Amino acid sequence: MCAEIEREKVRQAQTILAEKGIDLWLTFVRESSTNPDPVLDLILGTSVTWQSIFLIPAEGETVALVGSLDVAHVKEKGVFDLVVGYRESLRPELLRWMERFAPRRIAINFSRDDVLADGLSHGLYLLLLDYLSGTPFVERLESAESVIAALRGRKTESELERIRRAVKQTQDMIALLDRVLRPGMTELEVAQFLRQEMERRGLAPAWDPEYCPSVFTGPESAGAHSPPTDRRIEPGHLMNIDFGVILGGYASDLQRTWYFRRPGESAPPAEVEQAFRAVRDAISLAAEALRPGVEGWRVDQVAREHILSCGFEEYPHALGHQIGRKAHDGAGLLCPRWERYGRLAFDPVEAGQVYTLEPRVTVPGRGVATIEEIVVVRADGAEFLSDRQMELYMK
């Protein structure tokens, strides 16, 4: 049940609240296995059924207000200092505790830009306004996005250890795959090999099992979030995989690329080799640029400009995302300043964050060269958590 990590994160949340001058963090959910707020994994580690409110003050005891049927299992988790049950209505308990805390600034879980800080549904938001109507608290609500971004982003050593183990397992499975790969295999067969290995090890995929692992071969392959097909690996083509697992509640996310030689070829064609090196060196340059305080878009730009300077097209996505409990673990992001990324491009990098670095280059007639590595940001720069792919794998 690993409630130790949740307790550690709730204590960390209180430190972050104090740092940001926010008095109370309020998380409001219902039927959370149907309509989850992603922060619950971090601060509770279980689901609740009736309307429930979790109150984390910058100082003092933390309080969970939950339906009477949820009291026992929320207590058992041992994360919240007080677990208070209700039967007919949450409103009176909420008002009682708000008066006791008397917060001047109240953070709630909505965000235009960060999906992991946007767990409050619009209906529950309206209900919260209704519950608080006639009190001064209704005017004191603000977005918890900076709190949640810091809490998810600043990994504790026990969180880093879990990510390291997930990465190690993923690398081991990819090494096993490398032994059996040969031209003629289909994308589905490649995926099936990794799925069976995952199952054998009791691991879950890090994202939608329909496309985790993703496998893409040749110049005609589908878009990056498509399931594997019965397309066969052909000599002269590139194949890449995108694969991650969840271990101890934490994710990995790696991409690797192979080239399949034509009869008589001893090395990949020059343009394939150049594309691979452009990707690899873009990662090296981005890792050098990745330090606490730099805005995410600047790190993306270093990689993007390197790819362009090598004469290739820029990749149509972000350079990298954070990783943690989720494969896409929320703000900030190493992304270009495109409208769909909103303000995420401008978040300064913080120490303790774990990022993927994943540029790609399409080689006409060959397929896609791509690598995805994982790094943790330390006070003095990036440290790789994955064993880098420095050479194109060849078959």
Add this chain to the structure above:
Amino acid sequence: MCAEIEREKVRQAQTILAEKGIDLWLTFVRESSTNPDPVLDLILGTSVTWQSIFLIPAEGETVALVGSLDVAHVKEKGVFDLVVGYRESLRPELLRWMERFAPRRIAINFSRDDVLADGLSHGLYLLLLDYLSGTPFVERLESAESVIAALRGRKTESELERIRRAVKQTQDMIALLDRVLRPGMTELEVAQFLRQEMERRGLAPAWDPEYCPSVFTGPESAGAHSPPTDRRIEPGHLMNIDFGVILGGYASDLQRTWYFRRPGESAPPAEVEQAFRAVRDAISLAAEALRPGVEGWRVDQVAREHILSCGFEEYPHALGHQIGRKAHDGAGLLCPRWERYGRLAFDPVEAGQVYTLEPRVTVPGRGVATIEEIVVVRADGAEFLSDRQMELYMK
């Protein structure tokens, strides 16, 4: 991939929109495997990563606006007539299609009362207002709750068939359990038996695996949403289970109760037998009252008053919920008129809805007597989809 059911439901949605005079149903999501909108299971059957908008008009072609990387696998599902990709921003595509549809009434997924119609996050709601600002459409948004309730509630025959199969499997597993049950077994051992059977059959639990199955024995057992413990079944005690599975994307949800005899006892004690019968007969009376048009609270009241008239305490929850893709499948609800249920108590029952009926009675010193059955509402009344527990199981 069962996209046939999703296509059927999207066609049904268009009929419902026409019936309710709503021109366009707009579903707005992002990273939907992290922060899902529960309607996506019903109308798409896969997840998407970037901001995506699904447009279902009362008449005409349906349109999915998705990130360029999601185009291929959304197309492959074959549910939406048009799949349009974007790279940098969703806004221009959205505005182009809104002008083309020119809807006067636009339904979006928020609801104060129905969690399954409340998939739009507050942050995405703000973003949608921003995208539509300066257009007349921003004033035309309303809740899609009546559309979603009708769409989830009115089961097609192929949906009913899947629920029947899930119920059948659950009953089969409970029959196997009955053969091995004996005093001295722990709640965890009982749960483990059912989990292994589920796994052997390749079925997933219908709700949080921490408490699906739930197992409760004796008078000191934990609350209804608690995981099984190492508490042992003792002679003279009641034990009940709450168990359901997902089969073909559809859920079952059943409760059954056993009595364990003391040495020399040939039958359960009178108060135990009376409690069981009160629950069983409350279900019979409620099923008789369950017809199209009746408000949910009236059905709950029939069961609740029967339990009270037998001299027992009323159950601290709703009589029954709908079941479908989810074990708790949204509005309406057979519930009392308590504040936390909001307007759900007043929704009229419709033909095609599938409900659980699950009253309970606590017997001091013995445990809890409870039964949960599943019924579908037909034009002329309720039809049981489960084989009813008519007698207390005895060991």
